Amino acid sequence: MTDKIEITNERVFAVDRQTLYAAFADPAMLERWWGPHGFTDHITAFDLAPGGHWLITMTASNGTDFHNRWRFDEIVDGRFIRVVHHEPVHVFTLEMTFADDAGGARLTWRMLYDKTEETEAIWHLFRAANEQYFDRLEAALK
Template structure:
């Protein structure tokens, strides 16, 4: 039994693991797809190593800015990324796993939140937002493959 709330999203992407991992590790690419629909991003700091800080400002379509701060806990190229998201509102741990398969790479996102009443109410929203994130990533990967 755990006092954590889990949000799990997974999708198979039809690219190799290195390409999928690079979409996260390359800040130019990451800024193009991170976040749900309607968001744009500015990455201020991206110290991509255990103990490194990640600062990203996500701007909603209405102009509201969200200054996010995270700390990387684990980076295993091209297999796994773990970070702790500290602010602004949702404190959570994100585990991202990249698993090669015959027809592409499976991306698993596991988010762990404290099981507060507020977080439990947001669970469906967060899961849906993650799917939008995956849609944006898939669109970017398709664009990259067409540009080659």
């Protein structure tokens, strides 16, 4: 038995791996697609390096702001990013793996949450939200 909840999503995008990686590594591009449907974003800090910080305000369609604080743990340029989400509510680790695929490039998105009563009750919502992130990313890449 583990003390973590793991959520994994993956999708193949019709672009090369470097283009897919750049969609995250470029804050201006990242603001175009980050978050589920209906959100807009404003990035105030983005230091894509181990120990670097990422501060983003996600604004829901009803105008509610969610200030998020992240710390980058591991970066393998063009291939892998591990980042830890610290605020506002859920603390979790997100690992993004970028791989070549016959259809373009595959993004594997793995989230690790501490197993709590709250995360056990709502983890299934995160998987669906992640697919919305991927939908928005796909649209931004066109």
